[in-house]
Amino acid sequence: MQDVIKVHCFGCGSLNERGLQIKSHWAGPEELVCRWQPQPFHIGHPGVVYGGMIASVVDCHAMWTAMAAHCRDSGIEMDGTALPFAYVTGKLSVSYLKPAVIDQPLELRARVVDKGERRSTVECVVLQRGQECARAEVIAVRVQPLA
Numbered sequence: 001m002q003d004v005i006k007v008h009c010f011g012c013g014s015l016n017e018r019g020l021q022i023k024s025h026w027a028g029p030e031e032l033v034c035r036w037q038p039q040p041f042h043i044g045h046p047g048v049v050y051g052g053m054i055a056s057v058v059d060c061h062a063m064w065t066a067m068a069a070h071c072r073d074s075g076i077e078m079d080g081t082a083l084p085f086a087y088v089t090g091k092l093s094v095s096y097l098k099p100a101v102i103d104q105p106l107e108l109r110a111r112v113v114d115k116g117e118r119r120s121t122v123e124c125v126v127l128q129r130g131q132e133c134a135r136a137e138v139i140a141v142r143v144q145p146l147a
């Protein structure tokens with residue numbers, strides 16, 4: 001999905017060579033999936049992914065989830081043309097349930113669970129080797145394009 005909107009965002013921007021370059025995809029009618037391989041320098045405790053990195057990946061994937069769901073609901077094509085809105089993070093709450101090891105990919109599964117006029121509440125689970133290692137609730141707020 002991020003391939004059609006080329007941005008510099010640290011989380012998803014395909015034009016940010018120092019960024020995380022995450023990619024989000026629909027995986028069913030309600031859920032978007034992101035798979036991300038931590039790099040050795042994303043470490044916190046020995047062998048364990050730094051929690052702030054997990055929060056960063058969740059943050060960006062949740063914004064794409066809110067945006068993709070809103071486009072779907074509004075009949076807006078995500079075809080690379082500039083969108084008339086952006087989503088920003090209002091609140092990000094992560095529960096860390098198990099340590100995530102640094103040498104295995106993470107799988108994020110997110111969906112919009114509640115939607116107001118401009119607010120979308122996104123739930124995201126973070127899995128590693130099929131085990132839930134984190135769970136997050138993110139509030140995404142739709143705003144005017146920022147640039």
Ligand SMILES: CCCCCCCCCC(=O)SCCNC(=O)CCNC(=O)[C@H](O)C(C)(C)COP(=O)(O)OP(=O)(O)OC[C@H]1O[C@@H](n2cnc3c(N)ncnc32)[C@H](O)[C@@H]1OP(=O)(O)O
Pocket residue numbers: 005007009011012059060063064087088089090091116117118119139141143
């Ligand atoms: C195309 C490329 C895509 C790239 C993806 C980029 C991902 C990047 C993600 C980020 O890092 S964004 C940067 C970090 N976030 C910010 O800088 C946001 C800073 N905060 C703001 O700009 C404003 O506070 C904000 C736009 C979030 C809200 O201000 P508003 O005055 O527009 O909100 P308003 O009070 O009208 O509330 C609108 C709705 O949002 C809800 N809301 C607003 N702020 C909230 C908050 N902080 N926590 C929870 N809910 C919040 C509010 O309750 C309400 O919900 P309901 O309609 O259901 O009542």
